[in-house]
Amino acid sequence: MAAGASSRLGRPKALLPVVSGNRAETDSRNHTLLDAAIGQGRVLSPDVRVVCGAWYPLIRFRCRRQPSAWLRAGDWHEGMSASLSAGLRSLGPAVKGVFVLVADQPLLDLNALEAFGKAARCVPEQPIAADYGGRPGVPAYLPRWLWPLVLELEGDRGAGRLLAEVRATRVDIPGVHDDVDTPADWHRIRALLSRTGPTARQSRR
Template sequence: MRSDIITASCHDIDQEFPALVLAAGASRRFGRPKALLSLSERPEKTGQGRTLLDCAIGQGRLLSTDVRVVCGAWYPLVRFRCRAQPSRWVPVADWELGMAASLAAGIRSLGPSVKGVFVLVADQPLLDRQALKAFGDAARCFPRQPAAADYGRHPGVPAYLPRWLWPEVLTLEGDRGAGRILALANATRLDIPGVRDDIDTPEDWQRIRKAISQTSQQARQFPG
């Protein structure tokens, strides 16, 4: 086992289709670690609330039992503040180099039996759960076909990267994801509501937290 990979749980691991949650950035535009933002309406009343990263780990579990968090700038703080624990924490020593370094670290943490990997980010809390699960099911049915969320002009995260595409992903540099590679590979694009609701600024967070609050109120009024 590589020394820079920290195992939190080693049972019930999905060996063929793991999920990576990319959460290594410094959140410079936001001004503090986005991964630790509380989703609770009144965390001062309930103690440390469920965080954005907790939410992202839950999203990953809709795709795989093996969910790995790729971390960097705020590690190990994020580990200790998370309620949900992933299968593995994968620290990135060169996280300052951007998303490409995070993707590379995550992929290099995977074993030889893996057929493909799901990739998510930690700041899309409004992803539709049913659409996300359907995305995972579709990727497993066609494990050699790249797939990604449809952003209109380009594919993006959440994404599924089959193993044959990894060598190209490992050539990426800087703060670039695999969107261009997915486009050139004719990735299947799926509609996943909520993909455009990511959090870059405090204003984004206020808008999205309001939407989360409204959804929670509706769930309490009309329980399933």
């Protein structure tokens, strides 16, 4: 999901540059947070769909990696529920479940993300979500039976509370607490990116 206005940041966060600490990786210098998020999505599935709203079509044209589909949530200003609805309604009847990622968590551990995806495929009827100190959040896996309840959500409300109510399995995915909401967040995360060079991890697929 990449539909928000990034009001606290003051500019489209999806287009923030992801720079590796390895100078040899010159190609990575033009990657954005959204490019990194698409790479994360490909760890989980070859079918990666980006839900946009504010700043569209700018982020589409500035993004180097192309997803399977660009989806525009016309009511994006209503909040996260609109993005979830747009994503779910784009999927066909044969789909058993969906993985939900956001565009501002560039430090997610890809090995943990891959294990999360394998766990969801082993038990496709069970909701699974990242553990935020005892509460579930994104990245998350939503089995199809849960979608009607997700579609009933309103406003700037994600599926976290719903996942808690249905007792989703919580898994540890390092990096979930490192999201970008403010300029201070970005300065801190950019420093971590420069030191650790996670762009190479994001780009392995």
